[in-house]
Amino acid sequence: MMAMDIFRRIFFGHKEEYWWMKILVPITSIFVALIVGAIFIWSTGRSPVLAYKYLFGASGLVPGPYFKQHFAEMLLSSSMFIATGLAFAIAAKGGLFSIGAEGQFLVGAITAAYFGYAKPFASMPTVLHLTVIFVMVMIAGGIWGAIAGWLKAKMGIHEVITTIMLNWIALYLIEDWLVTGPMKANVETGVSGTPYVSETAKLPIILKGTRLNISILIIIVVAYLTWFLLYRTTFGFEIRAMGYTLIYNMDAPRAAGVSVDARITQTMFVSGAVAALGGAFIILGVLFQFPPVFEGGYGFDGIAVSLIGQNEPLGVFLAGILIGGLRTGATAVQLAHIPKTFPSIIEGLIVAFIALQELIRYLLMKLFVRKRNNTVSGGSDEKAVSGGVAK
Amino acid sequence: MKALELKGITKQFPRVLANDHINLSIEKGEIFSIVGENGAGKSTLMKIVYGLYTPTSGEIYVFGKKVNMKSPHDAIKLKIGMVHQEFMLIPRFTVTENIVLGDEPRKGIVFDFKRAVKEIREISEKFGLKVDPLEKVANLPVGIQQRVEILKILRRGAEILIFDEPTAVLTPEETEDLFKTLRALKKDGKTILFISHKLKEVMEISDRIAVLRRGKLQGVVKKEETNERELARMMVGREVVLEIPRVKVERGPVVLSVRDLAAKDHRGILKLKGVSFDVHAGEIVAIAGVEGNGQMELVNSLIGFTRPVKGKIILNGEEMKLVTPYNVRRKGMAYIPEDRKRRGLVLPFKIRENIIMGQHTLYPFSKGGILNDKVINQFATKQVEEFDIRPRDIYISAGNLSGGNQQKVILAREMAMKHNFLLASQPTRGLDIGAMEFVYKHLIEEKKKGIAILLISLELSEVLGLADRILVMYEGEIVGETVPEKTNEEELGMMMLGIKRNERLVQ
Numbered sequence: 094m095m096a097m098d099i100f101r102r103i104f105f106g107h108k109e110e111y112w113w114m115k116i117l118v119p120i121t122s123i124f125v126a127l128i129v130g131a132i133f134i135w136s137t138g139r140s141p142v143l144a145y146k147y148l149f150g151a152s153g154l155v156p157g158p159y160f161k162q163h164f165a166e167m168l169l170s171s172s173m174f175i176a177t178g179l180a181f182a183i184a185a186k187g188g189l190f191s192i193g194a195e196g197q198f199l200v201g202a203i204t205a206a207y208f209g210y211a212k213p214f215a216s217m218p219t220v221l222h223l224t225v226i227f228v229m230v231m232i233a234g235g236i237w238g239a240i241a242g243w244l245k246a247k248m249g250i251h252e253v254i255t256t257i258m259l260n261w262i263a264l265y266l267i268e269d270w271l272v273t274g275p276m277k278a279n280v281e282t283g284v285s286g287t288p289y290v291s292e293t294a295k296l297p298i299i300l301k302g303t304r305l306n307i308s309i310l311i312i313i314v315v316a317y318l319t320w321f322l323l324y325r326t327t328f329g330f331e332i333r334a335m336g337y338t339l340i341y342n343m344d345a346p347r348a349a350g351v352s353v354d355a356r357i358t359q360t361m362f363v364s365g366a367v368a369a370l371g372g373a374f375i376i377l378g379v380l381f382q383f384p385p386v387f388e389g390g391y392g393f394d395g396i397a398v399s400l401i402g403q404n405e406p407l408g409v410f411l412a413g414i415l416i417g418g419l420r421t422g423a424t425a426v427q428l429a430h431i432p433k434t435f436p437s438i439i440e441g442l443i444v445a446f447i448a449l450q451e452l453i454r455y456l457l458m459k460l461f462v463r464k465r466n467n468t469v470s471g472g473s474d475e476k477a478v479s480g481g482v483a484k
Numbered sequence: 485m486k487a488l489e490l491k492g493i494t495k496q497f498p499r500v501l502a503n504d505h506i507n508l509s510i511e512k513g514e515i516f517s518i519v520g521e522n523g524a525g526k527s528t529l530m531k532i533v534y535g536l537y538t539p540t541s542g543e544i545y546v547f548g549k550k551v552n553m554k555s556p557h558d559a560i561k562l563k564i565g566m567v568h569q570e571f572m573l574i575p576r577f578t579v580t581e582n583i584v585l586g587d588e589p590r591k592g593i594v595f596d597f598k599r600a601v602k603e604i605r606e607i608s609e610k611f612g613l614k615v616d617p618l619e620k621v622a623n624l625p626v627g628i629q630q631r632v633e634i635l636k637i638l639r640r641g642a643e644i645l646i647f648d649e650p651t652a653v654l655t656p657e658e659t660e661d662l663f664k665t666l667r668a669l670k671k672d673g674k675t676i677l678f679i680s681h682k683l684k685e686v687m688e689i690s691d692r693i694a695v696l697r698r699g700k701l702q703g704v705v706k707k708e709e710t711n712e713r714e715l716a717r718m719m720v721g722r723e724v725v726l727e728i729p730r731v732k733v734e735r736g737p738v739v740l741s742v743r744d745l746a747a748k749d750h751r752g753i754l755k756l757k758g759v760s761f762d763v764h765a766g767e768i769v770a771i772a773g774v775e776g777n778g779q780m781e782l783v784n785s786l787i788g789f790t791r792p793v794k795g796k797i798i799l800n801g802e803e804m805k806l807v808t809p810y811n812v813r814r815k816g817m818a819y820i821p822e823d824r825k826r827r828g829l830v831l832p833f834k835i836r837e838n839i840i841m842g843q844h845t846l847y848p849f850s851k852g853g854i855l856n857d858k859v860i861n862q863f864a865t866k867q868v869e870e871f872d873i874r875p876r877d878i879y880i881s882a883g884n885l886s887g888g889n890q891q892k893v894i895l896a897r898e899m900a901m902k903h904n905f906l907l908a909s910q911p912t913r914g915l916d917i918g919a920m921e922f923v924y925k926h927l928i929e930e931k932k933k934g935i936a937i938l939l940i941s942l943e944l945s946e947v948l949g950l951a952d953r954i955l956v957m958y959e960g961e962i963v964g965e966t967v968p969e970k971t972n973e974e975e976l977g978m979m980m981l982g983i984k985r986n987e988r989l990v991q
């Protein structure tokens with residue numbers, strides 16, 4: 094019980110009714126998704142056991158052959174999913190449905206590439222150079238997010254619309270203009286895309302013989318800071334107050350003197366800055382330049398990661414590790430004659446079950462609460478009180 | 485014949501025993517009232533009857549048959565209907581659409597609007613519930629919206645109708661109309677369950693009255709055999725006299741000055757048409773008036789929710805150029821909002837969080853932007869004790885508190901805030917007499933401390949009892965100014981309806 098209490102404290106930092114639901118719902122969803130995935134495979138005449146053996150064997154989540162390599166790759170991609178996941182979670186806690194992480198990720202990536210190769214910076218020592226890059230990346234991504242926030246606060250334009258538009262603007266601006274124009278590498282070198290970043294801009298490796306770099310350490314710190322921001326600061330207090338009221342047009346925080354308009358913009362700034370970190374990770378740790386064709390999608394995966402992680406920083410971290418692992422194991426499932434998109438299907442299924450969480454919550458309540466304690470009755474009550482304010 | 489029988493109904497919430505072995509039997513065709521303090525368990529009991537909650541134990545019989553309801557759907561099938569305090573209507577839809585929603589008459593597969601309108605005309609005729617079936621709900625006053633709710637449940641054949649504090653949002657005239665309807669329903673053989681904190685109303689409309697206290701049934705009395713005083717005593721467990729003591733306080737300097745203030749409502753209609761007044765330190769100025777005569781726009785302008793079209797607001801000698809809630813609160817304004825659920829509280833927040841909202845950025849609750857949980861908890865625990873918030877648990881969500889206790893949380897917060905002007909907008913709406921007494925006590929305490937208070941109230945007894953000066957608002961203007969010693973309910977009533985005006989007092 095003691096351990097549980099500590100775990101709960103880490104997770105939420107405060108007493109929460111039925112807090113364990115937040116853990117049980119995603120875990121249940123993951124298991125059900127894996128079972129449904131197995132049935133899919135089985136129904137096409139292939140072996141689910143084999144598929145999962147290959148998938149998890151190469152995921153870096155469980156020990157096996159070449160574990161070190163897989164583990165490193167898993168953490169490498171996880172750190173990007175966690176960045177975009179946290180970005181979504183921060184906005185979601187404030188009642189903002191931001192799907193702008195994709196664009197902010199790109200903005201972060203191009204900013205990292207530029208400050209990585211641009212002349213006056215490229216001769217700085219590593220620590221200083223990386224600091225400059227990360228500060229610029231977060232400012233650029235933050236501004237990209239804040240634009241959507243500002244448009245909502247001042248003009249009342251819904252953030253879903255503006256963030257989608259900003260995603261497209263970022264994509265075209267970067268791929269059709271910057272990368273092929275002002276930021277194009279010297280043609281004689283035969284490089285397409287932007288120039289490569291200098292050695293001092295490459296993230297230091299922390300596991301010899303792998304590509305694993307400090308991005309995972311950075312994101313652990315950022316995840317902690319996100320939790321701290323949300324639960325320990327006055328700003329986080331206001332974000333959460335907003336999150337419970339904004340979508341229902343309730344005014345309590347505003348009436349109490351919270352400058353809601355400013356907070357919307359600021360929250361979107363923080364969200365954008367964190368998403369942009371992911372973009373820096375991929376440039377400074379994996380690609381080392383902005384390529385002519387960028388395979389994105391991290392921003393959208395971040396939504397899934399955040400949902401699975403129940404918008405809680407620690408949850409997002411764990412969900413990011415899971416998704417990173419599934420992606421890392423993706424190529425290996427082909428050995429079981431299953432397309433490598435299979436892990437994405439699993440991811441989709443998990444999200445679908447999370448989306449049904451009201452239902453799952455209800456069933457779990459019925460199962461556990463009734464049994465454990467006869468005097469407390471089932472899900473319908475909680476629905477009646479908290480149904481309207483689910484998140 | 486018994487319409488409804490409850491046997492040993494118990495409801496245990498995680499931290500609260502809301503209903504404790506309640507036995508009731510209600511005859512067909514009677515108007516049965518339930519009274520009790522805030523948090524006594526009235527709403528919980530009604531929600532059980534309507535299938536919103538499942539009782540922890542106990543049995544329910546409807547027209548002699550044992551039932552086991554799992555949702556309101558089952559209740560509707562058993563001919564039980566409920567008029568909620570917050571209406572569940574869709575503003576953009578017409579009255580007709582709202583009423584038939586979910587059970588539309590059809591011609592083939594298409595919605596038969598004409599027949600729907602005809603049906604509604606028939607029921608509204610039958611029960612004397614006049615509505616225009618083609619009007620949009622958004623354009624209707626609250627009283628009529630409530631009628632639409634009633635029509636909706638009648639159309640579904642309800643025989644047992646539950647009204648949870650239906651009069652809390654109504655003007656006295658609208659209440660009279662509602663009572664006419666209730667009597668007509670009774671005559672038609674419908675059974676009515678009625679909840680109100682206004683004992684006068686309860687005495688007027690009920691056949692029998694059940695009193696709940698802290699989840700337990702104290703007794704059921706016939707209307708003829710009781711009186712308001714006895715009911716109040718049964719509810720609270722002690723003698724309550726809702727007499728407001730007259731306290732004279734030396735009037736201090738002007739704290740708030742309003743000059744020629746005009747403002748529009750959210751639809752852009754000019755509702756406040758140039759009002760001017762002052763509020764002095766140690767003085768309670770009451771604004772009396774029928775709801776919808778500009779009070780809301782006045783409140784919104786003062787707190788910074790709407791930008792006035794003209795006029796000045798001078799708080800503590802300083803003209804407020806940009807009125808925002810943040811600015812006015814920093815300048816010393818505290819605010820008890822009229823709508824505690826939407827404006828007062830963040831419902832999923834715990835008591836401890838709600839009770840510091842607005843002060844959370846100040847020392848000692850936070851330092852350098854970082855919250856100090858220990859101080860917050862100590863403060864919350866102290867306030868919960870001092871303001872008698874039940875249950876005494878700072879970790880309970882505000883949404884799980886009864887209405888009265890929600891109001892106490894707001895009071896506990898606002899009183900603790902540094903202020904010398906208090907804007908109290910309908911501070912006793914939906915409160916039981918015990919809690920009302922409590923609010924009055926605190927308002928008078930504030931006045932003694934030399935705080936300037938602007939009280940906006942629809943209750944004349946409250947206005948007459950508390951105010952040092954009364955301003956009457958009618959159609960966005962101040963049509964009269966008086967002092968309680970020189971006036972009475974009749975005169976105020978006439979002014980509120982625009983029939984009589986009087987001169988402003990010379991300050």
Ligand SMILES: Nc1ncnc2c1ncn2[C@@H]1O[C@H](COP(=O)(O)OP(=O)(O)OP(=O)(O)O)[C@@H](O)[C@H]1O
Binds near residue numbers: 501502524527888
């Ligand atoms: N969903 C819930 N979860 C936990 N506690 C609850 C819940 N609903 C109500 N309570 C508690 O049950 C008690 C009874 O509440 P209820 O709303 O029935 O009171 P009430 O008599 O209607 O009060 P009021 O006159 O203020 O509306 C209160 O102490 C309240 O805090």
Ligand SMILES: [Mg+2]
Binds near residue numbers: 526886887
């Ligand atoms: Mg109630």
